[in-house]
Amino acid sequence: xxxxxxxxxxxxxxxxxxxxxxxxxxxxxxxxxxxxxxxxxxxxxxxxxxxxxxxxxxxxxxxxxxxxxxxxxxxxxxxxxxxxxxxxxxxxxxxxxxxxxxxxxxxxxxxxxxxxxxxxxxxxxxxxxxxxxxxxxxxxxxxxxxxxxxxxxxxxxxxxxxxxxxxxxxxxxxxxxxxxxxxxxxxxxxxxxxxxxxxxxxxxxxxxxxxxxxxxxxxxxxxxxxxxxxxxxxxxxxxxxxxxxxxxxxxxxxxxxxxxxxxxxxxxxxxxxxxxxxxxxxxxxxxxxxxxxxxxxxxxxxxxxxxxxxxxxxxxxxxxxxxxxxxxxxxxxxxxxxxxxxxxxxxxxxxxxxxxxxxxxxxxxxxxxxxxxxxxxx
Numbered sequence: 355x356x357x358x359x360x361x362x363x364x365x366x367x368x369x370x371x372x373x374x375x376x377x378x379x380x381x382x383x384x385x386x387x388x389x390x391x392x393x394x395x396x397x398x399x400x401x402x403x404x405x406x407x408x409x410x411x412x413x414x415x416x417x418x419x420x421x422x423x424x425x426x427x428x429x430x431x432x433x434x435x436x437x438x439x440x441x442x443x444x445x446x447x448x449x450x451x452x453x454x455x456x457x458x459x460x461x462x463x464x465x466x467x468x469x470x471x472x473x474x475x476x477x478x479x480x481x482x483x484x485x486x487x488x489x490x491x492x493x494x495x496x497x498x499x500x501x502x503x504x505x506x507x508x509x510x511x512x513x514x515x516x517x518x519x520x521x522x523x524x525x526x527x528x529x530x531x532x533x534x535x536x537x538x539x540x541x542x543x544x545x546x547x548x549x550x551x552x553x554x555x556x557x558x559x560x561x562x563x564x565x566x567x568x569x570x571x572x573x574x575x576x577x578x579x580x581x582x583x584x585x586x587x588x589x590x591x592x593x594x595x596x597x598x599x600x601x602x603x604x605x606x607x608x609x610x611x612x613x614x615x616x617x618x619x620x621x622x623x624x625x626x627x628x629x630x631x632x633x634x635x636x637x638x639x640x641x642x643x644x645x646x647x648x649x650x651x652x653x654x655x656x657x658x659x660x661x662x663x664x665x666x667x668x669x670x671x672x673x674x675x676x677x678x679x680x681x682x683x684x685x686x687x688x689x690x691x692x693x694x695x696x697x698x699x700x701x702x703x704x705x706x707x708x709x710x711x712x713x714x715x716x717x718x719x720x721x722x723x724x725x726x727x728x729x730x731x732x
Contacts, residue, residue, distance in 0.1 A: 356388045358437035362423040362447045364393045367591050370642040371469050374527045375443050381711035383408035394425040422491055423447040432456045439722045441465040446487035454495035463500035463725040470639035472512040500725050505640035506661035523721035525714040527640045529649040541626035548614050551627040554585040558628035560643050563595035568634040577609035579680050581687045588615040589624045625650035630686055634679050648701035653694050655686050670701040
């Protein structure tokens with residue numbers, strides 16, 4: 355099949371989808387599909403195209419206002435596509451309007467991956483923007499979708515809870531196990547950047563510095579209840595907070611715990627120096643960094659508003675309500691290094707067995723074929 359995937363941006367500063375959508379495109383291409391991956395960027399002035407086998411990636415200049423990702427080039431490219439399936443990733447941006455228009459004109463199925471934007475928290479956060487976008491940025495697109503792609507059963511339930519009746523394919527994100535040389539290089543980098551990470555056990559937060567992720571609440575909890583001999587290392591993409599603002603916030607709090615914050619842009623992932631991974635997010639549709647941490651043999655402590663309850667049941671880490679996060683943090687950091695290492699080893703084996711891009715590509719392929727047959731009236 356010929357597939358057209360659209361994502362507003364593949365820039366690192368926008369977090370997980372910049373990695374997962376590209377990886378999914380590669381996996382679909384390796385399964386025999388011809389895949390066009392279209393995106394926008396503020397840094398490009400002209401069309402930038404790269405090809406890898408059956409995957410063609412085209413990045414178009416982004417117009418104004420940048421927040422809504424308009425792009426004349428991407429709109430024209432979609433207007434000319436003859437794809438069998440049009441698959442858009444994320445909501446509330448102008449690129450979804452272009453995808454919707456082409457799907458209607460070509461009478462092809464439109465699939466939408468909300469990428470975490472269907473949760474109750476996400477819809478309530480700056481809800482006026484969502485209302486504006488639904489009415490003026492991509493009017494009618496959500497109702498017109500032929501199907502949805504969710505990355506977890508929890509996200510599928512969120513879609514249903516909002517009243518959307520279309521078919522849903524649950525095809526999770528996946529991770530690749532790290533290479534030893536890459537691990538060694540990453541450890542050396544972070545030990546040089548943050549010498550404290552070499553001296554102490556490290557509790558790592560690695561995500562966007564956004565209110566959704568509860569970075570400030572985590573710092574507050576850590577300074578009041580964290581172990582004095584550990585380091586809380588926050589590495590992320592500056593958004594609503596920056597490393598400087600997070601460190602300034604920590605300095606104002608009582609306690610003698612150690613906190614350090616750094617931008618992760620252009621840096622190797624810091625899992626190699628982590629003893630424990632922390633993500634107390636308000637909501638995650640998947641939480642790619644959680645899977646990545648486990649792939650790096652790091653046990654995780656996450657909130658139950660992420661779809662990772664299995665890690666608690668299987669003893670790979672902790673998945674608890676935010677109200678219980680403090681006690682879980684105390685329990686996790688009280689474990690010996692041997693106990694945490696064993697949890698991490700089991701977590702890596704479990705992730706490797708259950709989360710592969712090939713499996714997700716095959717699940718989506720079946721979904722695409724069913725929707726395409728239905729669209730053709732067969």
